[in-house]
Amino acid sequence: MSAPLIVGSVAYTPNVVTIWEGIRDYFAGTPAEMDFVLFSNYGRQVDSLLEGTIDLAWNTNLAWVRTVAQTNGACRALAMRDTDTMFRTMFVARAGTGLGGLEDLKGRRLALGSRDSAQAAILPVHFLTRAGLAEGEVDLLRIDSDVGKHGDTGRSELDALRAVLDDKADAAAIGINTWEAIGRDELMPGAMEVFWESPIYSHCNFTALPALTEERSVPWVEHLLAMDWDDPRHRPILEMEGLRRWVAPRLEGYESLFEAVQEQGIGPRW
Amino acid sequence: MVNHGIVLDLVERLATVADGATAAVPLGPGDQGLLTQTVAAWCARTGNELLEVRNGAAIIRRGHTPDPLAGLASGQMPGTRLWMYTNFDCNLACDYCCARSSPQTARRALGIDRVRRLAGEAVQAGVSELLLTGGEPFLLPDLDDLVEACTDALPTTLLTNGMLFRGHRLERLRRMDRDRLALQISLDSATPDTHDSHRGTGSWARAVAGIRIAQDEGIRVRVAATLPAGQSHELQPFHTFLDSLGIAPEDQVIRALAHRGNADAGLELTIESLIPEVTVTADGVYWHPVSADDTDQLVTAEIFPLAEAIAEVRRRFSDYRARANAATQWFPCA
Numbered sequence: 352m353s354a355p356l357i358v359g360s361v362a363y364t365p366n367v368v369t370i371w372e373g374i375r376d377y378f379a380g381t382p383a384e385m386d387f388v389l390f391s392n393y394g395r396q397v398d399s400l401l402e403g404t405i406d407l408a409w410n411t412n413l414a415w416v417r418t419v420a421q422t423n424g425a426c427r428a429l430a431m432r433d434t435d436t437m438f439r440t441m442f443v444a445r446a447g448t449g450l451g452g453l454e455d456l457k458g459r460r461l462a463l464g465s466r467d468s469a470q471a472a473i474l475p476v477h478f479l480t481r482a483g484l485a486e487g488e489v490d491l492l493r494i495d496s497d498v499g500k501h502g503d504t505g506r507s508e509l510d511a512l513r514a515v516l517d518d519k520a521d522a523a524a525i526g527i528n529t530w531e532a533i534g535r536d537e538l539m540p541g542a543m544e545v546f547w548e549s550p551i552y553s554h555c556n557f558t559a560l561p562a563l564t565e566e567r568s569v570p571w572v573e574h575l576l577a578m579d580w581d582d583p584r585h586r587p588i589l590e591m592e593g594l595r596r597w598v599a600p601r602l603e604g605y606e607s608l609f610e611a612v613q614e615q616g617i618g619p620r621w
Numbered sequence: 622m623v624n625h626g627i628v629l630d631l632v633e634r635l636a637t638v639a640d641g642a643t644a645a646v647p648l649g650p651g652d653q654g655l656l657t658q659t660v661a662a663w664c665a666r667t668g669n670e671l672l673e674v675r676n677g678a679a680i681i682r683r684g685h686t687p688d689p690l691a692g693l694a695s696g697q698m699p700g701t702r703l704w705m706y707t708n709f710d711c712n713l714a715c716d717y718c719c720a721r722s723s724p725q726t727a728r729r730a731l732g733i734d735r736v737r738r739l740a741g742e743a744v745q746a747g748v749s750e751l752l753l754t755g756g757e758p759f760l761l762p763d764l765d766d767l768v769e770a771c772t773d774a775l776p777t778t779l780l781t782n783g784m785l786f787r788g789h790r791l792e793r794l795r796r797m798d799r800d801r802l803a804l805q806i807s808l809d810s811a812t813p814d815t816h817d818s819h820r821g822t823g824s825w826a827r828a829v830a831g832i833r834i835a836q837d838e839g840i841r842v843r844v845a846a847t848l849p850a851g852q853s854h855e856l857q858p859f860h861t862f863l864d865s866l867g868i869a870p871e872d873q874v875i876r877a878l879a880h881r882g883n884a885d886a887g888l889e890l891t892i893e894s895l896i897p898e899v900t901v902t903a904d905g906v907y908w909h910p911v912s913a914d915d916t917d918q919l920v921t922a923e924i925f926p927l928a929e930a931i932a933e934v935r936r937r938f939s940d941y942r943a944r945a946n947a948a949t950q951w952f953p954c955a
């Protein structure tokens with residue numbers, strides 16, 4: 352039997368250990384056994400993938416874009432969560448502010464999350480540019496907490512929302528996962544509303560280098576995709592990791608981020 | 622004005638907590654009732670559990686508590702069996718009797734009406750076996766009617782000391798439905814000494830004779846011994862003896878002596894440590910047959926409806942187990 356596949360993941364919550372131990376156990380005894388290594392940030396994880404310390408990286412969209420850049424497109428995405436294929440950024444403001452779209456942000460204050468968060472900083476700026484707002488036309492309040500984790504902890508987005516509640520900002524850009532976590536607009540009745548929703552884009556994926564042969568990756572992906580929401584042994588892991596189903600990657604969903612990284616001159620090391 | 626930031630606090634605080642662990646989130650200023658409602662709504666929506674609000678803070682467990690009764694073997698689920706104390710008086714006065722039975726003990730009979738209703742409701746409530754005990758049930762003049770009410774409803778076990786199978790009592794035994802009834806006769810040892818020392822001189826010989834009579838009548842006999850926990854390793858001679866009587870291995874039951882009733886020593890059994898067996902006496906519903914004469918284990922004086930009593934036992938059991946599970950989390954190995 353071949354050595355287990357080593358998957359890297361960034362530890363953004365204590366539950367990462369439970370999740371990966373659960374996934375590792377799910378693969379135990381199959382032809383595609385695996386183990387995992389946890390990193391404190393995505394920069395370190397991508398370095399380790401490039402060095403061959405890990406076979407697969409559970410990457411955010413920004414980590415994927417960086418890996419593509421550093422391998423000249425030789426890396427490949429193996430799978431993602433169903434939720435990763437339809438990620439969005441939500442622009443929210445206090446209810447009743449009367450904002451009707453991104454253009455209305457001209458001259459106002461927009462709170463953004465960590466500068467390395469695709470959903471709460473990089474893509475929001477890209478969407479503003481697409482809406483014809485030049486640099487400086489919107490007053491950006493950047494909240495850089497947990498840099499290195501690409502916004503996974505959601506803390507900076509919560510702080511951005513707090514800035515709106517505290518009247519330090521007129522609006523905030525957050526990921527749809529944070530919007531769901533606060534209960535959309537239902538738990539804070541009359542407090543927050545979405546005034547613009549971005550088009551869908553792709554979020555995380557399992558990234559591999561050419562060094563990982565198909566012979567090894569294919570059985571692993573097949574077994575991953577066989578995880579079943581209706582199986583009580585699999586359900587807790589899927590719930591904790593925030594998906595119902597693992598799916599094939601939707602690569603066109605990364606185009607907006609590639610453009611954004613290029614427009615904003617995002618450095619290669621986050 | 623509600624403090625909307627509470628929702629942000631919840632998301633932020635719970636994100637840093639391991640699944641199954643708890644966190645305290647201060648409610649902050651504002652209408653505490655409204656804030657608590659918001660917290661409860663958030664928990665319900667996100668699959669977390671609001672445990673309580675204490676000193677202005679919401680105590681929340683990340684994730685769902687697993688059902689505390691989920692790991693039980695199917696036979697251990699309270700309400701699988703229903704025990705009924707037909708009466709409390711007995712022809713013997715064993716020194717370890719958990720029911721404090723003796724010839725002087727008041728009868729406190731459950732009576733045919735209640736037994737019949739219990740048997741009927743037991744079927745509805747999903748009970749799969751009835752057990753009749755006492756006292757000594759064969760002292761009752763209407764025991765055959767009680768047993769019939771039970772065997773008509775469900776498979777039934779009748780506990781007895783086996784010493785009274787003569788005359789009209791033997792006639793009553795003969796009228797019972799042997800396809801649906803098993804007798805469980807108490808016998809503590811392979812030779813008279815141990816048994817007689819607790820239960821009275823001559824009682825061993827009469828119990829063994831009772832076992833043989835019941836077997837001759839074609840009734841399935843189970844034998845149950847009550848032994849101090851320290852003696853349960855000297856069982857081989859006893860099993861050999863029961864084998865020689867023709868008692869099937871699965872019908873040879875050994876119970877540890879409980880520190881209950883008349884017993885002056887034995888296993889300490891508390892509600893928290895004892896898997897319940899729903900038990901009905903003339904006085905109410907008890908946690909377990911070993912404690913059917915102890916008010917500390919009275920669950921409710923309301924016997925009917927039986928389903929409600931069973932539900933109450935399950936609720937309490939679930940609660941104790943949840944607390945025990947939580948206690949194991951209070952001491953993470955560090």
Ligand code: SF4
Nearest residue numbers: 711713715718722756
């Ligand atoms: S242990 Fe049984 S036989 Fe002995 S006194 Fe109690 S009820 Fe009667």
